[in-house]
Amino acid sequence: NAGVMQNPRHLVRRRGQEARLRCSPMKGHSHVYWYRQLPEEGLKFMVYLQKENIIDESGMPKERFSAEFPKEGPSILRIQQVVRGDSAAYFCASSPIGQRAGELFFGEGSRLTVL
């Protein structure tokens, strides 16, 4: 019974490179959320997706960041031309539909370090 799976768990990039973070939701879950946790700060909402649709991206920086959740395969958070300020833990969560809709289940996170 796999939970939310995120990879890679740790990623090191140099400034200007691209980072791709992947998230597979729990089985049966069709809603995916991405959150960012900066050192010593709380989790900040970035984007909410359903299969092939971005529902709410109000927390995404306007530039360099994009997210997708294709019909097949994991959700991907893509950060282009990374800068040191992008260093953070990126968490993915999924939730079911129906009676427990909105209950979040988190992955272990992907920790991005930008050199």
Place this chain on the structure above:
Amino acid sequence: KQEVTQIPAALSVPEGENLVLNCSFTDSAIYNLQWFRQDPGKGLTSLLLIQSSQREQTSGRLNASLDKSSGRSTLYIAASQPGDSATYLCAGGRTGTYKYIFGTGTRLKVLA
């Protein structure tokens, strides 16, 4: 703008004590309220979910309540144990959105 405040920011107690963690919202139009624990370097583990029609939830030694009129939630931990040491986070979502707003957490340390 929705803000979530958790008090205290840090707490250190001897083993066996009962304790209460507090969470308050500036916006009382809460749909779901969820409590999590986070261990250092790890993800978030869901503890309790209080849905709109509910006032409290219990799981083992944990009890969470939600008072929407005052915009407050409390997490009660009975007979605390060293294994309870972690950061506890509350998160609330307004009606019509699944965009949860998180508090900055309470760092709990239970001393053996």
